Amino acid sequence: MDLEILSRVQFGLTIAFHYLFPPLSIGLGLILVIMEGMYMKTKNMMYHRMTRFWVKIFGLIFALGVATGIVMEFQFGTNWATYSRFVGDVFGSALAAEGVFAFFLESGFLAILLFGWDKVKPRTHFISTILVAFGAHLSAIWIVVANSWQQTPAGHHIVQFGDGMRAEIVDFWAVVFNPSFIDRITHVYMGAWQAGAFFVLSVAAYYVIKKKHLEFAKGSIRIALVVAVFASVMQLVTGHSSAVTVTETQPAKLAAFEGHYPASAPAGMYLFGWVDEEEENTIGVQIPGMLSFLIDFDSSTPVTGLKAFPEEDRPPVNLVFQSYHLMVAMGMLLILIALIGALGWWRGFLFKKRWLLWIFVFSVLLPMLANQLGWFSAEVGRQPWIVYGLLRTSDALSVSVGAGQVITSLILFSLIYILLGALFIYLLNEKIKKGPEGEQSSEGGARA
Amino acid sequence: MSFTLDFNTIWFLLVGVLFTGYALLDGFDLGVGALHLFTKSDTDRRVMINSIGPVWDGNEVWLVTGGGALFAAFPEVYATSFSGFYMAMILLLFGLIFRAVAIDFRSKQPSRIWRQFWDVSFSISSIISALLIGVALGNIAYGIPLDSNKEFVGSFFGLLHPYALLVGVTTVSMFMMHGAIYALMKTEGDLQNRIRGWVNPTIIFFIICYVMTTLATLLYLPHMSANLKSAPFLFIVPVLNALAIANIPREIHHGREARAFLSSCASMIALMTLFGIGMFPNLILSNPVAANSLHIYNAASSAKTLKIMFIIAVIGMPMVIAYTASIYYIFRGKVKLNESSY
Numbered sequence: 001m002d003l004e005i006l007s008r009v010q011f012g013l014t015i016a017f018h019y020l021f022p023p024l025s026i027g028l029g030l031i032l033v034i035m036e037g038m039y040m041k042t043k044n045m046m047y048h049r050m051t052r053f054w055v056k057i058f059g060l061i062f063a064l065g066v067a068t069g070i071v072m073e074f075q076f077g078t079n080w081a082t083y084s085r086f087v088g089d090v091f092g093s094a095l096a097a098e099g100v101f102a103f104f105l106e107s108g109f110l111a112i113l114l115f116g117w118d119k120v121k122p123r124t125h126f127i128s129t130i131l132v133a134f135g136a137h138l139s140a141i142w143i144v145v146a147n148s149w150q151q152t153p154a155g156h157h158i159v160q161f162g163d164g165m166r167a168e169i170v171d172f173w174a175v176v177f178n179p180s181f182i183d184r185i186t187h188v189y190m191g192a193w194q195a196g197a198f199f200v201l202s203v204a205a206y207y208v209i210k211k212k213h214l215e216f217a218k219g220s221i222r223i224a225l226v227v228a229v230f231a232s233v234m235q236l237v238t239g240h241s242s243a244v245t246v247t248e249t250q251p252a253k254l255a256a257f258e259g260h261y262p263a264s265a266p267a268g269m270y271l272f273g274w275v276d277e278e279e280e281n282t283i284g285v286q287i288p289g290m291l292s293f294l295i296d297f298d299s300s301t302p303v304t305g306l307k308a309f310p311e312e313d314r315p316p317v318n319l320v321f322q323s324y325h326l327m328v329a330m331g332m333l334l335i336l337i338a339l340i341g342a343l344g345w346w347r348g349f350l351f352k353k354r355w356l357l358w359i360f361v362f363s364v365l366l367p368m369l370a371n372q373l374g375w376f377s378a379e380v381g382r383q384p385w386i387v388y389g390l391l392r393t394s395d396a397l398s399v400s401v402g403a404g405q406v407i408t409s410l411i412l413f414s415l416i417y418i419l420l421g422a423l424f425i426y427l428l429n430e431k432i433k434k435g436p437e438g439e440q441s442s443e444g445g446a447r448a
Numbered sequence: 449m450s451f452t453l454d455f456n457t458i459w460f461l462l463v464g465v466l467f468t469g470y471a472l473l474d475g476f477d478l479g480v481g482a483l484h485l486f487t488k489s490d491t492d493r494r495v496m497i498n499s500i501g502p503v504w505d506g507n508e509v510w511l512v513t514g515g516g517a518l519f520a521a522f523p524e525v526y527a528t529s530f531s532g533f534y535m536a537m538i539l540l541l542f543g544l545i546f547r548a549v550a551i552d553f554r555s556k557q558p559s560r561i562w563r564q565f566w567d568v569s570f571s572i573s574s575i576i577s578a579l580l581i582g583v584a585l586g587n588i589a590y591g592i593p594l595d596s597n598k599e600f601v602g603s604f605f606g607l608l609h610p611y612a613l614l615v616g617v618t619t620v621s622m623f624m625m626h627g628a629i630y631a632l633m634k635t636e637g638d639l640q641n642r643i644r645g646w647v648n649p650t651i652i653f654f655i656i657c658y659v660m661t662t663l664a665t666l667l668y669l670p671h672m673s674a675n676l677k678s679a680p681f682l683f684i685v686p687v688l689n690a691l692a693i694a695n696i697p698r699e700i701h702h703g704r705e706a707r708a709f710l711s712s713c714a715s716m717i718a719l720m721t722l723f724g725i726g727m728f729p730n731l732i733l734s735n736p737v738a739a740n741s742l743h744i745y746n747a748a749s750s751a752k753t754l755k756i757m758f759i760i761a762v763i764g765m766p767m768v769i770a771y772t773a774s775i776y777y778i779f780r781g782k783v784k785l786n787e788s789s790y
Contacts, residue, residue: 063551070508070512074515074537074541077519078530078531078538081528084523084526085523085527085598087523089753091519092516092526093753097760099512101760105771111501112778114502115501117788118786120778168752169752169756399597400534409538412542427557430556
């Protein structure tokens, strides 16, 4: 098999597996801050138990994030050496800043979060929780800076270095605040908050259904629901804003999102459909003029389509179209679920309707999948470029690495990640079955 | 050797500081891992793991940040070494993955088979990680075949020559000594007495490896001592190195574990400094065509980026050192197992 495909599959596989964990630690991090903050404010032991339970889950998720994250940093060098030489001056700086500013903060204070309950004062522990959550958010900033620069390069110039060309920083802040950064970091944050919130909803709803740890579960649901409603509604705003930026900065990607072929014509928005890449035609159910309207509040505004680009500059259209549309559909579904939950809280049926609780139990799959599909759309939609308009993916590989080596590493990664995934689910399930500690006395007493 | 203190030189030093920080910190927890299977009872093994429990993750960040700094400051070195050492890097990753999950998963289930599996994983992955790091260092000093495009043109098995393997084993022995002294500080009672019995053998093992590596370097890698010869005042470094190593068994004999640990740290700093002096201004030596070596100018990022990165380091590193120190302070003293332990 071809080295480019193999290296892309390996990167895709390892980043997709890694990205199961960071959104959960970012979202759960925020929720931990709220829970422990409530404890600090009210001194209600229920919030203390809540924090301690979710901290344990957080620790497990964080460990998997660390173990799979180091792979990503190595892989730019191992498999994409030519890319690394080309972007190191710009991209490497963001990665190093992530290490210095975010990773040390996170991993240092995580020690207090996990093991420091009896070693430090409650206030210090709370500050550590805040710093761990802050560190998780900070690391997302730097990695999204780096990735957004790949999507919408800015603040650099291309110069001769040795025998080749490379990108060098001209204006650091222009690199950081490149045109797509703000839209994309907010979109990533909301996606992560959704993942964390629906994860808590899912586990806690299961307890309510099983009539276990009721007080704890209901408290967790209330906190998670607030975050879920906020993040799901805000995701509509950041998603829209992201799409508008993509129109301006990466028109070929946007055209692929909507399967829009005409070089310049008003565009509709598909609810669902299928792209025939041979015939350069998209069929499906469409709201005419809706895309033009969303971009410009005018349904007759022309949108640049795929035919404006030579075929070698187009991404794989149907793949991007489908993953983008699935992501949007899941986003809408999440808004609906969150709002029904909010209605249930207001009208008092939140903990009474078993169908709603079962929806919560399975709802966590939606943000997890939507986060994956969103990145998939963003990264496949950038093809055939690895750095948009500057460097093609096919020109970015390692020269000294052969296909045989990548097949070997790809098979090993697959096996190890299947094992890790299975163990993660198993241990998570064990922790959930065990439930929060120190409860038997109070609730057992209440029930008797 | 001509020496000008520009940003390229500063970054040579800073990358050295980051990797030395990594060796000092992750060195002891890799060492604890390498010695892990010498303990037998479940409680002893939990004490071993929990002695590094709150800090191992932060220690590993020194490697991640060192790698990031290399990527940012010397992208050519990052690209050439990581792609050139492909299979070795992949194996190192598997080692680090298994270590991380072994520490986290081991005590989460009571089953004997489960715990035995993760104990073995923890120990073997620690040894393999230490060995591979040493083999990489050995190759960088010995020189690897590079073409004029800065690309590695050798093979994986070509990297496993006797000198590289010797440096690999020396690294394992150094981390085992360092880890044994650390474990001595963190344990008490019967377990501590047994660990005290391991310390001297690990010191002897290290000194044998150290002498062999030194002799091999002097005999077969004359370029690694060229800088020393041209600036004789630098001979203070190997002298200090020898004194620091000699001081370790002395402190152990007097029961001063913390001072033994500091001596062990000092000897590692001196060794890394010697390595840096030997390499400067090169970052990866090319062998046989020395002209293709990567050095701090033909492998570096632009002066502007090096300056920006320097500002980032000046702002960030004092904070890092401050909270690393506070974490070590908070978790000082002997390991006590409780319900939040691994």
